[in-house]
Amino acid sequence: MSTEDTARDELLRTWTQWRADRDAGFKKPYGALSLVALHWLDEDEAESFDEVPGVWRVTGGQVTVTASAADGLTLSGVPIDGETPIPLEHTTSGETLTYGDVVIEVIDRAGFAFRVRDPKAPALAAFTTAPAYAPEARWILDAAYEPIEGGKEVAIGSVVEGYGSTGTAVATARFQLDGEEHTLLVFDDGGGAWTLFRDATSGVTTNGSGRFIDIAAPGADGRVLLDFNRSSNLPCAFNDFSTCPVPPFENRLTVAVEAGEKIPV
Structure with missing residues (x-):
């Protein structure tokens, strides 16, 4: 088996486990x-x-x-x-x-x-499962992780009109996609780094209010991996009774991220 085949198999194995864990979470009696x-x-x-x-x-x-x-x-x-x-x-x-x-x-x-x-x-x-795009290696992107000294207060809207708030961005993640540079603000509420974004698929094949991905701690070289294969829906994608945040203006990508979870059916 070639190195490329091994990497593809590992990507599918870990993504499949992630999907199974996500579905198990959705099936919890008070989820x-x-x-x-x-x-x-x-x-x-x-x-x-x-x-x-x-x-x-x-x-x-x-x-x-x-x-x-x-x-x-x-x-x-x-x-x-x-x-x-x-x-x-x-x-x-x-x-x-x-x-x-x-x-x-x-x-x-x-x-x-x-x-x-x-x-x-x-x-x-x-509920049976949350639909998602099949994983592709091209959606695992290397990004420069650039901390924001003292943090940056950012206006964050809500799916409930009139109930927005603010969040503190702790860093930016800068990456290349389809030959263009893009930047996402990164947040950390004490439970680990994550980013919330919309893209050209939002409201078309993916949830209109946006999705999020968790981000592992940066390496010694100050870089992180953004795995868009694991782009996840917020609770508001599944019900009308959540108060989910919506991505700040800075996190609205113009490209189509055809990866991760789709609109629930």
Whole structure:
């Protein structure tokens, strides 16, 4: 077997395992496909919703829910009985709020909301696999990793209109594709480097709001590999109840990246 054949086999083997791991993640009972509702809460307005019991309110920068023990809401296993504040850890509920098998997540995305995860969600039951382009070696690109001293604050939009935010780019990745130079901003939220991008396939064969790829730490030569074969959909590609970011203007490629995950079917 030639060196080229060996490299191709290794590419297919590792990509196939990546696909299997991605599909396993989608099949988790409380993963992206379990989301069945997203409700935004208005300050000082008491509201009720069909999916879960209780009266919900935002007061003084905190979400509270009022329910009786008979309603079946529990917070970290303790039945809610009366008006109860829902703690936030960073931007997501730090405690487990449940209603039977359903998990309720209180979130802060430039405004308070809660989303509902149901392990019996129709989308989860129907899922088989996320379609993707076949892997090609040409989509594994060598890039110069150039740290941004002190970081760069970047406006990042959201699939939810009016709920954008900012992110801190820690570096740029500069690479050649089809004879042209391209640059992507790189982010690191403490869980490893990644980049979020759109390209000419977005909204055509791939998810319209963009995709992301994880980036390994740069080598001693200050370079990284961008494996576009592993371009991944964000949760909003699979449901209407996510608050995914959209790529900043700087990360909108004019070329067609015909690699990675496609629009889910």
